Amino acid sequence: MFERFLRAVASRWFRLVLVVLIVLSVQTTFFAEVRPFGFAVQFIAIFVASVGCTHDVQTGALVGLISGLMYDAVLATPLGISALVFGAIGALAAFLMQPFRDPTWWLRLLAISVVAAFGEVLMPVVKSVVGLGGWLNLRIVGAALVTFFGALVVSAPLMPVSRWTLQERVGRGD
Amino acid sequence: MARTRTNLTRAIVLLALAAVFFITLDLSGSGSTSNVRRAFDTIFAPVEGVARVVTRPLSNAWEAVRQYDEVVDENDRLKEQVALQEGAAVAAAASVRLSQELLALNGLPTLAGINSVTAQVIGETPTNFSQTVEINQGSDSGIKVGMPVLNAAGLIGKVTEVFADRALVMLISDPDYALSVKVVTKSSRTPVTLPPLPTEDAPTVDSVLESTNTSSTSSTSSTTTTILGFTPGTTTIPPEVVAGAGGGSNITVPLASQLAVRETGILEGRGPGTRPIVRFLDASTRGSAIEVGAPIVSAGGSRSLAPPDIVIGVVSRVVERLGTAGPVLEIDLVADLSSLSFLRVLLYQPITESGR
Numbered sequence: 001m002f003e004r005f006l007r008a009v010a011s012r013w014f015r016l017v018l019v020v021l022i023v024l025s026v027q028t029t030f031f032a033e034v035r036p037f038g039f040a041v042q043f044i045a046i047f048v049a050s051v052g053c054t055h056d057v058q059t060g061a062l063v064g065l066i067s068g069l070m071y072d073a074v075l076a077t078p079l080g081i082s083a084l085v086f087g088a089i090g091a092l093a094a095f096l097m098q099p100f101r102d103p104t105w106w107l108r109l110l111a112i113s114v115v116a117a118f119g120e121v122l123m124p125v126v127k128s129v130v131g132l133g134g135w136l137n138l139r140i141v142g143a144a145l146v147t148f149f150g151a152l153v154v155s156a157p158l159m160p161v162s163r164w165t166l167q168e169r170v171g172r173g174d
Numbered sequence: 175m176a177r178t179r180t181n182l183t184r185a186i187v188l189l190a191l192a193a194v195f196f197i198t199l200d201l202s203g204s205g206s207t208s209n210v211r212r213a214f215d216t217i218f219a220p221v222e223g224v225a226r227v228v229t230r231p232l233s234n235a236w237e238a239v240r241q242y243d244e245v246v247d248e249n250d251r252l253k254e255q256v257a258l259q260e261g262a263a264v265a266a267a268a269s270v271r272l273s274q275e276l277l278a279l280n281g282l283p284t285l286a287g288i289n290s291v292t293a294q295v296i297g298e299t300p301t302n303f304s305q306t307v308e309i310n311q312g313s314d315s316g317i318k319v320g321m322p323v324l325n326a327a328g329l330i331g332k333v334t335e336v337f338a339d340r341a342l343v344m345l346i347s348d349p350d351y352a353l354s355v356k357v358v359t360k361s362s363r364t365p366v367t368l369p370p371l372p373t374e375d376a377p378t379v380d381s382v383l384e385s386t387n388t389s390s391t392s393s394t395s396s397t398t399t400t401i402l403g404f405t406p407g408t409t410t411i412p413p414e415v416v417a418g419a420g421g422g423s424n425i426t427v428p429l430a431s432q433l434a435v436r437e438t439g440i441l442e443g444r445g446p447g448t449r450p451i452v453r454f455l456d457a458s459t460r461g462s463a464i465e466v467g468a469p470i471v472s473a474g475g476s477r478s479l480a481p482p483d484i485v486i487g488v489v490s491r492v493v494e495r496l497g498t499a500g501p502v503l504e505i506d507l508v509a510d511l512s513s514l515s516f517l518r519v520l521l522y523q524p525i526t527e528s529g530r
Contacts, residue, residue, distance in 0.1 A: 021218060025225030032300040033233040038446070039302050058182040065189035069196075073214035074222075075299070076306045076334045076342045078200035079207045080193035087190060123303050130197055134349020134445055135303045143302040 012166050013066075019165045020067045023047045028074055039143045041150030042116060044071055048086045049115040050155050051162040052093025053108045059166060064090025078130065085126055089119040108159065113151035117144040208319075208335065215337050226297075288481060289521045290324075291315045295514045296340070305348035305446060307331075307514055312339045317519050320479060322472075324518045327509040328485035329353075329472060333519065341519075345511050346486070347450060351443040354473040355452055355486060357503065359437060359464050437464065438473050441486065441505065449490060452503040464492050470505055479524050 008014060027043045034041075048067050052060030067090075068083030075082065093115040097103055103111075120143040124135035200207045293315075297308035311317055313336045321333045323343045331351065335342040344351055439455040452470065468489045474482025491504040 021221050022225070024218065025222045026229065028222055028297065028300045029226045030229035030233055032298045033229075034236045035298075040298075040300055042301070058179060058186060061186050062182055062189065065186065065193065069189070069193065070214070070218075072196075073211050074218060075301060075304060076344060077301070077304050078197045079210060080196035080200070082301075083189065083193035083196075087186070087193075120302060123301070127303060130201060132350060134443070137445065137448075139302070139445060139447070 012168060016063060016066065016165050017070075019161065020044070020047070020070055023067075024070055024074065027071070036146050036150070037142060039146035041154070042120060042147045043150075043154065045086060045089060045119040045147065046112060046116045046151045046155050047158055047162065048090045049093040049112040049119070049151070050108075050158040051166065052090040052095075052115065053097050053103075053112050054159055054163050055094060055166060057091050057094040057098070060090030060092075060094035061087045062090070063166070064088065077127070077132070081126055081130065081132075082123070085119055085122050088122060089115050092118065105156075105159075109152060109155055112155040112159075113148045116151045116155075117148035120144040120147050211335060212337060219337075219340075289316075291317060291519045291521065293317075293341075293517050293519055295517060305331075305345040305351075305443065305511075306334065306342050307345065309341050309343055309517060309519070310339070311519065312337045312341045314338050315519075316521050317341050318523045320524050321522060322480040322484065322520045324484060324520065325509050325514060325516065328487070328507070329480060330509045330511060330514065330517065332479055343517070345443070346441070346507060346509075347443040347446055347448070347511055349443050349445055351441075351450075353441045353480060353486075354475065354478050355439060355441045355470050356473045356482075357437045357439060357452065357455070357464055357489065358469045358471065439503070441470065446511075449504040449506065450487075452489075452505060453500075455500045455503075464489060464501060464503060466490060466492065470503075477524065481520065481522050 023044050027040075031041050031043045044067055048060070048064045051063045055063075064086035065083050068086035069080070071082040071086070072079045093111060096111045096115065097108070100107065121140055124140055127133070128136055196207060196210075291311050293309035293311035295307045296310045299306045309323075317333055317336055319333055319336055322329060323331050323333060329346060331343045331345040331348070333341050334344045346353075437455050439452040441450055441452050443450050455464075466489050470486045470488060472478065472480040472482055472484040472486060474480070485508055487505040487507040489503045490506040493502040493504065495501060
């Protein structure tokens with residue numbers, strides 16, 4: 001029993017939850033206050049996209065769903081909306097990287113930025129689908145652009161973090 | 175390897191279904207999602223606290239670089255404004271007090287009878303698609319979901335999530351926010367001016383106050399009233415108001431039909447940077463024209479989210495529509511939602527939100 005608990009704690013998924021907690025805290029403090037042109041850079045969406053770009057589709061989707069559920073828990077929006085959006089962008093980021101055998105660093109950077117910005121477009125669409133209208137306006141463009149340029153800056157250090165978070169260790173974890 | 179992939183797929187399907195399930199629960203107003211949030215907050219709050227301490231210097235540096243010139247200009251402007259407002263504030267305070275006394279005399283509800291909690295804004299929304307702020311008071315201070323939140327200027331929103339020592343406030347500009355409001359419009363008819371009454375026929379202040387459940391002493395020019403729940407004060411009545419006094423001046427009698435018309439409608443937020451609107455104006459009372467600058471106050475009522483007569487804003491534009499749809503009013507809010515600091519949460523929970 002205790003052995004199983006230790007294995008669970010040492011697993012990459014437990015590590016992921018801890019890292020997402022830290023990413024989420026940076027999102028709700030620093031990036032909630034530092035708002036270029038009045039828009040918040042979606043640091044957590046960039047993290048999910050960087051996981052997608054450095055792993056496969058399934059890992060990207062799963063990390064997106066977990067991160068999104070945690071993000072929803074601190075927002076006033078219905079629980080589950082961010083989970084669906086981030087699940088989609090995690091999978092999309094990995095899907096975009098699939099045609100490339102060994103993508104260059106700048107290609108990953110670009111993919112992360114595009115996908116994270118797409119998340120800002122997808123969020124109000126999903127909100128509208130569940131009946132929370134009023135966000136589908138030109139403001140989306142500003143939010144997407146700020147997240148795009150923000151991702152160009154912060155995704156470079158996030159890629160090694162996402163690799164470290166989800167690396168599998170032989171004989172431990174999974 | 176294949177087993178791991180199958181497990182991952184199962185986990186994805188399970189989490190996606192859980193997300194859809196939670197959305198359904200949350201939109202149907204279930205309280206169980208609030209429990210999930212509270213449980214998560216227990217773990218997340220300490221981490222967020224540490225992150226706030228670490229990132230605060232960086233945020234402050236950003237604000238300092240971005241807003242220094244604006245802050246200096248604003249400070250100069252505000253000093254001038256404060257000097258202008260000081261005189262007006264004294265007169266306004268006297269008017270508010272008089273109004274509260276009159277409302278109490280007539281048994282009408284006032285904000286003075288509702289307790290409140292002062293809170294400070296400690297965080298903004300981390301997302302671009304919701305308009306919320308975080309305050310540093312929660313259920314420990316008696317705050318509950320649905321309670322209206324004000325700043326010094328007027329209504330700014332309502333409480334949507336409550337934790338032990340903090341709460342989330344949805345701002346009035348959020349598209350999910352809606353509130354029944356009154357538009358106070360001027361009557362199109364002019365009041366009737368009557369010649370002075372003979373002194374013996376005129377109603378005195380004594381006769382008016384005797385019919386109420388208060389103790390009072392009065393003379394022709396001043397009256398002192400003691401009203402339950404209010405600090406006693408002296409109200410000076412101008413001599414010309416009392417018929418027959420002061421040399422028999424004319425009396426302006428506003429008939430009930432000539433008082434300010436209060437039209438009711440629904441105020442809806444439209445996102446940041448866009449003015450909220452008032453729709454669904456009551457067709458039965460829409461006779462009088464609504465003018466730009468007409469004040470908007472909360473309508474109150476047993477099912478309303480806020481008590482009556484909280485100042486919200488003024489009409490900035492009237493968009494006429496064809497048919498019976500009625501006009502749509504664009505509102506300039508009196509509260510500046512972009513720079514909120516200290517807020518007041520009224521401990522008034524509407525019936526519609528009770529039990530949450």
